[in-house]
Amino acid sequence: MSVFPQDFLWGAATAAYQVEGAHDADGKGLSNWDVYSHLPGTTYMGTNGDVAADHYNRFKEDVALMAELGMKSYRFSVSWPRIFPTGRGEVNEAGVKFYSDLIDELLKHGIEPMLTMYHWDLPQALQDEIGGWESREIVDAFEGYARLLYERFSDRVKLWATFNETIVFTAFGYLTGMHPPGVKDPKRAIQACHHVFISHARAVETFRKMGVQGQIGFVNVMQPNDPISDKPEDVKACEFAEGCFTHWFFDPVLKGEYPAELLAMSQAAFGVPAFAPGDAELLKNNICDFIGLNYYKREMIAANLDVDGFAMNTSGQKGSGQELGFKGLFKMVRNPNGRYTDWDWEIYPEGLTDAIMRINKRYGKVPIYITENGLGAKDPIVNGEVLDQPRIDYLRDHIQATAEAIKLGADVRGYYPWSFIDLLSWLNGYQKQYGFVYVDHENNLARKKKLSFGWYQDVIRTNGEKL
Numbered sequence: 001m002s003v004f005p006q007d008f009l010w011g012a013a014t015a016a017y018q019v020e021g022a023h024d025a026d027g028k029g030l031s032n033w034d035v036y037s038h039l040p041g042t043t044y045m046g047t048n049g050d051v052a053a054d055h056y057n058r059f060k061e062d063v064a065l066m067a068e069l070g071m072k073s074y075r076f077s078v079s080w081p082r083i084f085p086t087g088r089g090e091v092n093e094a095g096v097k098f099y100s101d102l103i104d105e106l107l108k109h110g111i112e113p114m115l116t117m118y119h120w121d122l123p124q125a126l127q128d129e130i131g132g133w134e135s136r137e138i139v140d141a142f143e144g145y146a147r148l149l150y151e152r153f154s155d156r157v158k159l160w161a162t163f164n165e166t167i168v169f170t171a172f173g174y175l176t177g178m179h180p181p182g183v184k185d186p187k188r189a190i191q192a193c194h195h196v197f198i199s200h201a202r203a204v205e206t207f208r209k210m211g212v213q214g215q216i217g218f219v220n221v222m223q224p225n226d227p228i229s230d231k232p233e234d235v236k237a238c239e240f241a242e243g244c245f246t247h248w249f250f251d252p253v254l255k256g257e258y259p260a261e262l263l264a265m266s267q268a269a270f271g272v273p274a275f276a277p278g279d280a281e282l283l284k285n286n287i288c289d290f291i292g293l294n295y296y297k298r299e300m301i302a303a304n305l306d307v308d309g310f311a312m313n314t315s316g317q318k319g320s321g322q323e324l325g326f327k328g329l330f331k332m333v334r335n336p337n338g339r340y341t342d343w344d345w346e347i348y349p350e351g352l353t354d355a356i357m358r359i360n361k362r363y364g365k366v367p368i369y370i371t372e373n374g375l376g377a378k379d380p381i382v383n384g385e386v387l388d389q390p391r392i393d394y395l396r397d398h399i400q401a402t403a404e405a406i407k408l409g410a411d412v413r414g415y416y417p418w419s420f421i422d423l424l425s426w427l428n429g430y431q432k433q434y435g436f437v438y439v440d441h442e443n444n445l446a447r448k449k450k451l452s453f454g455w456y457q458d459v460i461r462t463n464g465e466k467l
């Protein structure tokens with residue numbers, strides 16, 4: 001007997017900027033990524049999502065492949081500037097039609113849509129006109145966008161997520177400067193992040209006021225932090241890292257408040273987050289229905305008196321990453337006994353069981369969807385076949401880790417590997433692949449099923465019994 005419930009949602013995920021292409025088609029406005037990726041030196045070898053996997057034009061072919069794979073659900077994101085070219089005001093009906101057609105096509109094949117409203121592609125006009133996430137005005141703009149999505153799609157979409165990985169687009173966007181708008185300032189990062197939580201809460205409030213039938217959640221990445229040794233200074237550094245990376249991002253949406261100690265520290269050090277009247281109540285009254293959990297790796301943490309900086313391996317040359325850290329607080333260090341990908345991400349399936357159970361412990365039995373999990377690799381091609389056995393091994397071990405958590409009592413309702421099809425990796429170009437479907441960039445973006453495609457087909461068909 002499978003430990004996965006009968007109605008478990010076996011799916012796969014993508015995001016608009018990474019898969020759609022057609023960046024200026026049919027009235028779409030520019031996003032922050034359309035602009036940023038064209039600035040010299042921002043992405044791996046200058047790669048961008050102008051064309052990506054051309055999913056915008058080939059979505060019917062892609063949905064047919066999803067159906068062949070047996071997917072029960074598909075997680076995708078909506079590009080805000082496709083709907084509102086300048087972020088608010090006039091609606092671009094052609095953009096609405098694209099997602100409406102996509103949703104119809106999915107439902108025609110019995111595939112349940114899971115819609116993410118914001119997977120990092122902000123209308124550039126909102127950046128230019130109001131200052132993006134740093135501005136309080138963004139809350140109204142986001143609520144207007146959310147409302148339009150509910151009006152047009154809630155007759156067919158039942159699973160909604162507001163934001164994808166707030167830690168990444170706020171910390172990379174405003175703290176390390178690696179994502180748009182390329183700012184490096186903790187104070188600005190923390191306030192931008194606060195506006196995301198408030199926008200989320202407002203979108204949840206509107207969802208409920210409008211009586212939308214469905215569930216609304218928030219997607220966070222979680223990399224469980226473990227201390228590199230049992231020395232008290234490493235354990236303490238690790239607790240602090242877990243607070244910053246995990247509690248800061250889960251507490252506001254699952255408890256309706258920030259972790260008190262960290263909040264006090266942040267306000268003392270930087271004067272932020274600054275609350276507007278009503279913010280605390282808004283957070284408290286709009287706890288979300290589920291959490292989307294993205295899991296790729298864990299982080300080993302050590303006390304840190306020396307490292308100050310953030311330089312990632314974006315080339316896929318194993319070992320080229322540097323130690324990352326915040327001086328005086330903690331650093332992320334390599335596990336001498338760990339297995340690593342070519343991008344220096346630790347492969348640690350037990351960490352997924354751990355991540356799920358840490359959520360359970362802190363927040364109770366909240367419904368969880370694993371909204372991303374996967375192996376980024378340069379897949380071997382032998383006689384024209386894409387033999388991605390390492391991906392199969394990775395996913396199998398992580399599905400088992402999910403089963404473990406279910407056995408321990410967690411309410412896990414779905415599993416969406418990243419990604420359905422090969423697509424753009426934000427900072428790592430097209431050579432870091434994750435998909436079940438290969439996209440041939442030398443041959444007009446032709447689709448080809450990888451070895452993992454047939455394997456995942458069996459997993460879904462047997463409800464996770466045949467791994």
Ligand code: BGP
Binds near residue numbers: 015018165294372
């Ligand atoms: C998550 C993002 C995805 C995806 C994935 C893989 O953080 O939500 O959009 O990109 O990570 O990351 P990468 O492409 O950097 O390997």
